[in-house]
Amino acid sequence: MSSLATRFQRQLPLLTTAFIFAALFGVAAFSYEGFFSARTITSLLTDNAFVGIAAVGMTLVIFAGGIDLSVGAVIGFTAIFTATLIEQKHMAPPLAWALGLFAGSGLGAFMGSLIHFFRLPPFLITLAGMFLARGAAFWITTESVGINHELYNRITAYELPLSETGLSASALMLLGMLLLGYFIGHHTRFGRNLLAVGGNEQSALLMGLPVGATKISVYAFNGFCASLAGIVATLYTGSGNPSLGIGLELDAIAIVVIGGTLLTGGRGHIAGTLLGILIFGTIQAAILFDGRLSSWWVRISVGVLLLVFILVQRTLAQQLVARKTVA
Amino acid sequence: MSSKPDSIRTANPVRWPLIGLAALVLLNAVFNPAFLKITVLDGNLYGTPIDILVQGSRTMLVALGMTLVIATGGIDLSVGSVVAISGAVCGTLLVGGHGLAVTLAAALAAGLLAGGINGLLIARLGLQPIVATLILMVAGRGVAQLIVDGQVVIIANPTFEYFSNGFFLSLPVSPLLVGAMFVLTHLALRQTAVGLFIEAVGDNEKASRFAGLAAARIKALAYVFCGGCAGLAGILTASNIRAADAYRAGENMELDAIFAVVVGGTALSGGRFLILGTAIGALLIQTLTTTMYNLGVPPAVAPVPKALLIIGVSLLQSDRVGRWLRGLWPKKEAA
Numbered sequence: 001m002s003s004l005a006t007r008f009q010r011q012l013p014l015l016t017t018a019f020i021f022a023a024l025f026g027v028a029a030f031s032y033e034g035f036f037s038a039r040t041i042t043s044l045l046t047d048n049a050f051v052g053i054a055a056v057g058m059t060l061v062i063f064a065g066g067i068d069l070s071v072g073a074v075i076g077f078t079a080i081f082t083a084t085l086i087e088q089k090h091m092a093p094p095l096a097w098a099l100g101l102f103a104g105s106g107l108g109a110f111m112g113s114l115i116h117f118f119r120l121p122p123f124l125i126t127l128a129g130m131f132l133a134r135g136a137a138f139w140i141t142t143e144s145v146g147i148n149h150e151l152y153n154r155i156t157a158y159e160l161p162l163s164e165t166g167l168s169a170s171a172l173m174l175l176g177m178l179l180l181g182y183f184i185g186h187h188t189r190f191g192r193n194l195l196a197v198g199g200n201e202q203s204a205l206l207m208g209l210p211v212g213a214t215k216i217s218v219y220a221f222n223g224f225c226a227s228l229a230g231i232v233a234t235l236y237t238g239s240g241n242p243s244l245g246i247g248l249e250l251d252a253i254a255i256v257v258i259g260g261t262l263l264t265g266g267r268g269h270i271a272g273t274l275l276g277i278l279i280f281g282t283i284q285a286a287i288l289f290d291g292r293l294s295s296w297w298v299r300i301s302v303g304v305l306l307l308v309f310i311l312v313q314r315t316l317a318q319q320l321v322a323r324k325t326v327a
Numbered sequence: 328m329s330s331k332p333d334s335i336r337t338a339n340p341v342r343w344p345l346i347g348l349a350a351l352v353l354l355n356a357v358f359n360p361a362f363l364k365i366t367v368l369d370g371n372l373y374g375t376p377i378d379i380l381v382q383g384s385r386t387m388l389v390a391l392g393m394t395l396v397i398a399t400g401g402i403d404l405s406v407g408s409v410v411a412i413s414g415a416v417c418g419t420l421l422v423g424g425h426g427l428a429v430t431l432a433a434a435l436a437a438g439l440l441a442g443g444i445n446g447l448l449i450a451r452l453g454l455q456p457i458v459a460t461l462i463l464m465v466a467g468r469g470v471a472q473l474i475v476d477g478q479v480v481i482i483a484n485p486t487f488e489y490f491s492n493g494f495f496l497s498l499p500v501s502p503l504l505v506g507a508m509f510v511l512t513h514l515a516l517r518q519t520a521v522g523l524f525i526e527a528v529g530d531n532e533k534a535s536r537f538a539g540l541a542a543a544r545i546k547a548l549a550y551v552f553c554g555g556c557a558g559l560a561g562i563l564t565a566s567n568i569r570a571a572d573a574y575r576a577g578e579n580m581e582l583d584a585i586f587a588v589v590v591g592g593t594a595l596s597g598g599r600f601l602i603l604g605t606a607i608g609a610l611l612i613q614t615l616t617t618t619m620y621n622l623g624v625p626p627a628v629a630p631v632p633k634a635l636l637i638i639g640v641s642l643l644q645s646d647r648v649g650r651w652l653r654g655l656w657p658k659k660e661a662a
Contacts, residue, residue, distance in 0.1 A: 067457065114638065114642070117647065118641070118642055118645040118646075118647050118648065119645060119646065119647070120641050120642075120645060121595060123402065123404075123457050124585070124589075124595065124637070124641060125638065125641070127581075127582055127585070128582075128634040128635075128637045128638050128641075129634070130634075131579070131582055131630035131631070131633060131634035132630070132631055132634040132635070134627075134630060135627065135628050135629065135630040135631030135634065136628075136631060138625065138627030138628050139627075139628045139631065142625070142627055242627075247465050247468070250461055250462075250464065250465040251465075253458075253461065257458075263455060263458055264455070294472070294473070294476075294477060296468070296469035296470075296472040296473055296477065297469065297473075298469070299465055299466055299468060299469030299472075300466045300469040300470060300473070302465070302466070303462045303463070303465055303466025303467075303469070304466065306462055307448070307462050310454060310458065311452065314452070314453070314454075
């Protein structure tokens with residue numbers, strides 16, 4: 001009985017998030033004609049595929065109590081890097097993607113090593129990484145590079161047919177990464193190590209967990225996710241642009257936090273990240289449907305929503321602590 | 328008369344940034360003798376060093392506020408957006424026909440308000456500084472765009488331009504203003520106990536609270552001050568480019584400011600600050616930026632060397648590297 005209650009309590013943030021998504025979507029469906037359709041949902045996934053993929057990696061980093069501000073810049077770098085390789089060096093896209101993914105993971109591993117070995121604050125190192133990746137992106141070119149490749153055309157034309165609409169390759173990629181993140185985060189020893197490190201690094205160390213390897217790997221994995229997001233972005237826009245993904249790190253962090261993952265680390269769920277992506281996408285879609293509000297309202301509303309969720313999280317956490325001390 | 332073994336290392340904390348600045352200036356002077364040349368035109372001073380002072384004054388201002396925030400053990404990522412908001416307020420009010428005094432007061436108030444929000448979230452509600460200020464970093468740019476309705480507002484007001492492009496007694500105005508701010512802040516912090524309070528809170532918040540300090544209020548005030556500095560920097564930026572650009576104004580400023588503070592010897596972990604170090608750090612980063620422009624590095628690529636340098640400086644300040652370096656010269660350190 002009491003175990004059921006604690007189980008419920010543990011899922012409470014997730015349930016709250018699900019409820020908020022339902023309410024938000026309901027209000028939007030009620031307010032805007034044509035909002036409630038399968039196409040809206042599939043395009044939610046397609047339109048937010050690259051933010052979502054970045055959010056999967058960010059979720060795992062935040063599990064471990066870290067933060068990565070470089071993801072937006074890594075997306076921009078990978079996009080222009082792969083686009084240039086394909087268009088100007090006439091490289092086969094899979095090879096260009098592999099190089100892009102390698103670069104992103106490498107930068108992640110480098111930042112993770114600095115953070116771990118020299119005990120430097122993650123935000124500072126990843127902020128430096130952000131400027132590094134963004135500068136490198138503009139170094140390649142400041143212009144947008146259009147991609148005309150047969151493979152690209154085939155991928156963008158592909159849709160997994162559902163009843164009345166289809167899932168694009170980008171949406172499928174997002175769902176695949178969510179599944180991978182779910183598997184890594186919740187069903188592997190590595191995932192448990194992440195949560196242990198995020199919960200209390202000192203304890204994790206005393207328990208004999210490989211703290212250093214865990215931290216470095218999670219930043220490397222996040223770099224991988226960010227560069228994969230960059231590749232998906234080139235599919236989505238049909239081009240590479242060095243200024244792609246500016247400010248995207250906050251969107252990714254917001255998605256993770258809205259999904260109920262604690263920013264202080266040690267607790268969270270990938271399913272919450274999926275809900276976070278849907279909420280984030282619904283806000284954007286609703287503002288687009290409305291047409292009266294400008295795009296910068298997205299920024300403002302995401303900021304406000306993030307703030308509200310953090311405050312709610314804090315209150316919930318405080319209540320849990322209070323209950324524990326009473327019992 | 329301290330006999331602590333590391334007294335030499337702490338004897339002159341601004342030594343390293345000064346050496347860095349001197350090295351950079353020297354390097355420039357060797358490769359480009361015109362670098363140090365100052366000319367007098369219409370009774371006013373011109374030249375690359377003057378440019379560096381004028382362009383660096385905004386970073387210095389933002390870094391001044393950031394110094395106090397970092398000294399309390401926090402961080403403010405929102406300064407760039409606050410610069411944009413304050414500039415947007417300037418543009419909208421001036422174009423709307425309001426007086427200069429009202430405009431300046433409103434722009435400063437916007438900065439103070441932004442700092443107040445940060446302070447409230449961090450000191451009262453206990454949010455992590457990175458997160459709280461990240462919210463304003465992103466939402467703030469949206470607010471700035473909202474104020475100017477997504478436009479770049481052109482400002483044509485000679486008095487307003489004077490702040491950033493004018494001369495006073497042959498000297499450029501903005502470095503004078505910012506220099507005065509530094510001196511005033513230094514006096515306010517070091518001639519009273521406020522500086523000590525800030526360091527106490529940054530060193531150990533709990534202990535300072537037990538010692539009777541209003542720790543939350545001191546922390547909140549640091550953010551308000553930082554917001555105010557960013558607001559002033561926004562005024563200078565709008566005055567410098569004669570426009571309010573909500574999208575680009577204050578871009579990358581948070582990194583420059585953090586860089587200036589860290590290079591200047593203020594520890595990111597909080598608990599001590601060096602205002603003079605920050606000023607030198609800000610000049611160092613501006614000299615670096617100007618050097619890169621002179622070398623023909625495109626502005627968009629300029630963050631790369633800066634990022635590498637900030638990683639290098641943080642590494643030098645980390646314990647592990649410190650131990651390693653001391654291991655290399657054990658005799659000299661002991662002497």
